[in-house]
Amino acid sequence: MYKQNPRRQLLALVFSVIVSITSGSLFAQLGGVGQSMQAFQANCAVCHGENMEGAALGVPLLGELRHGDSFDEIVASISKGFETAGMPPWRDTMSVADIRNLALFITETRANVNYSDFNYDTPIEIPQGLVESELHNFRVETVIADLDAQPFSIAPLPDGSILLTEKKFGVRVIGPDGEKSEYLEGTPQAYSDTYKIAVDQEWGVGWLFDIKPHPNYEENGWIYLYFGDRCSDCNEVSRQSGQPVSMNKLVRGRIEDGQWVDQETVWETDLQYYSVITDVAAGGRITFGEAGHLYFSVGMKGPSNYEGIQDLSTPWGKIHRIYDDGSIPEDNPFTDREDAYQSAYTYGHRSPQGLEFNYTTGDLWGTEHGPRGGDEVNRLQAGRNYGWPLYSLGMDYDGTPVEYGRELGIAFELSDIEQPVVDLTPSPAVSSFIIVDSDQFPEWEGNYLVGSLKARSLFRIVIEDNRLVHRETLLEGFSRIRDIEKAYNDDIYLLLEHNAGSQIVRLVPEA
Ligand code: HEC
Incomplete structure (x- = not known):
């Protein structure tokens, strides 16, 4: 039978705050997202722009991507780089976790999902009039x-x-x-x-x-x-x-x-x-x-x-x-x-x-x-x-x-x-x-x-x-x-x- 340890469980109460339960916890902003945002500003913004809008030496990372926009493809782009076009490979200087973190940060930004905002206060926007969709x-x-x-x-x-x-x-x-x-x-x-x-x-x-x-x-x-x-x-x-x-x-x-x-x-x-x-x-x-x-x-x-x-x-x-x-x-x-x-x-x-x-x-x-x-x-x-x-x-x-x-x-x-x-x-x-x-x-x-x-x-x-x-x-x-x-x-x-x-x-x- 499973035995619960009360002290452990109290610790867990504090900790569950950190590991979090519903998707998109605020802790992301204290951990992964904060870090990846900093890593992006420090290493990537010079060529891709502070808001991924693009800059002289690099391309925008919003909108259509030439080398694929899935999570795995973005990981590959960052790891391998494009040396002839001027983007260094990052796998030599960054850990796998850092690269995945950056790729996630890019996909999140592209999808407009902000991990510190649960949108509880964003007004409900009931579409006025007809919503057109593929089939109905x-x-x-x-x-x-x-x-x-x-x-x-x-x-x-x-x-x-x-x-x-x-x-x-x-x-x-x-x-x-x-x-x-x-x-x-x-x-x-x-x-x-x-x-x-x-x-x-x-x-x-x-x-x-x-x-x-x-x-x-x-x-x-x-x-x-x-x-x-x-x-x-x-x-x-x-x-x-x-x-x-x-x-x-x-x-x-x-x-x-x-x-x-x-x-x-x-x-x-x-x-x-x-x-x-x-x-x-x-x-x-x-x-x-x-x-x-x-x-x-x-x-x-x-x-x-x-x-x-x-x-x-x-x-x-x-x-x-x-x-x-x-x-x-x-x-x-x-x-x-x-x-x-x-x-x-x-x-x-x-x-x-x-x-x-x-x-x-x-x-x-x-x-x-x-x-x-x-x-x-x-x-x-x-x-x-x-x-x-x-x-x-x-x-x-x-x-x-x-x-x-x-x-x-x-x-x-x-x-x-x-x-x-x-x-x-x-x-x-x-x-x-x-x-x-x-x-x-x-x-x-x-x-x-x-x-x-x-x-x-x-x-x-x-x-x-x-x-x-x-x-x-x-x-x-x-x-x-x-x-x-x-x-x-x-x-x-x-x-x-x-x-x-x-x-x-x-x-x-x-x-
Ligand atoms: C010195 C400039 C430079 C730096 C620094 C740089 N990049 Fe790039 N990056 C480029 C260029 C130029 C391309 C376009 C390569 C091509 O299209 O062949 C590119 C392409 C990319 C792509 C693929 C875009 C697409 O359209 O598929 C991703 C993703 C990317 N960079 C992420 C990053 C990340 C993350 C960092 C920071 C860790 C970074 N880059 C740092 C210049 C740079």
Whole structure:
């Protein structure tokens, strides 16, 4: 069994600030980005210009690049140089990490992703009028504004209303007319006593995550609610640290007259797994599959951002699979291992932000944040290892490759680690997604609509035979997108996150 060390965990609390959890941490600016910016000014600006706009002796690094604009191609350009044209090779004087760091800095600057800015305060820009895109033109229509700054999930119901979790406060019902209810009484408690780390990201424990009606909701009325169950003085870590702890917990209940009733626990862990680590790290998505299966994500809720994730005996850093009543499917991948967490389905996950079942292909898909670079879209196959913290295509915030394997003393073959179907570097901070199945957008059938936080964009991703074949940015620099859902009438809703008031909007197709 995994043993938590309270002192270690407190240290981890301080440290997790440094290693960070959501993509695009402020620490980048203290470490990698600050350094690479300085390195760029000292070594490259003379020829490429302070802002990469170009100068007499060199070319601009914005706009089209002659030698390729992928991360690897830029690394190659810097390493090898172009001596005949006047650019020295840098591999003789710079370390591999320094060169990768510079290349990342260039790709980030090119993609306009600034790692010290989470864009919580950048105004939401709802496009006025028609948005033209490759296959469908559409408008973006606000359903409701002035929601709390930190919502997490929306769940449209058959009657046209929408359930909403505001993660620090509770569950609301947004009526078909756009009226919002008070918070439902009787739901698990949400806690709003967050603390801020340096810049503008709030951390805390005891938040509400995903909410979803059961596939047979119209018959059974069940609504599933996933949250950070919080307690104080309830395990060794909380007693020794004097801090409240939390861990993901899944319940189901029904809604009657503004009350949450009939609550049953579907999944919870032993108190030994409750930690002081912020619920930003919790993952927190659920989705229903075929044959009564229910999947849910648990992020890095262990003592640090890398401990316990490769350990099959812990619930952390895993996608879990159970039946909708909480029982464990006999054919779960690790049921033949006594020491394994029986609900574990896949492992090696960092910050899994989106989870959907593809009913056409019959498999499970997830999105997750890498560290700096390395955001992923994964096909989640039973029993597979998705690599964190052994390996990631992104880099740690200090610009070094991710290789905790060595530190943890875990030997592995790269071929044992499942690679993402889509690698998004630099990280837009992918969030939730849907696999489109909507009569309103027939040309997008089967495509992945993926939201992003920091990059404030909506992407359409086409995957065929488990390979990325096309990517289109439908909305750019628009808003932090926290959740995407399809309604019973095939409307597509986005949940937009903003400090001055979050919003729910609808995509309306137009000829
Ligand atoms: C003495 C001038 C000079 C310095 C210093 C210099 N470069 Fe260059 N760099 C050039 C020139 C000239 C080219 C264009 C080569 C060509 O097109 O064949 C170039 C090309 C590049 C390219 C490829 C651009 C493209 O269009 O594909 C990259 C990337 C690049 N430089 C990065 C850097 C970085 C990072 C540094 C600092 C570590 C740096 N350079 C320092 C002169 C310089």
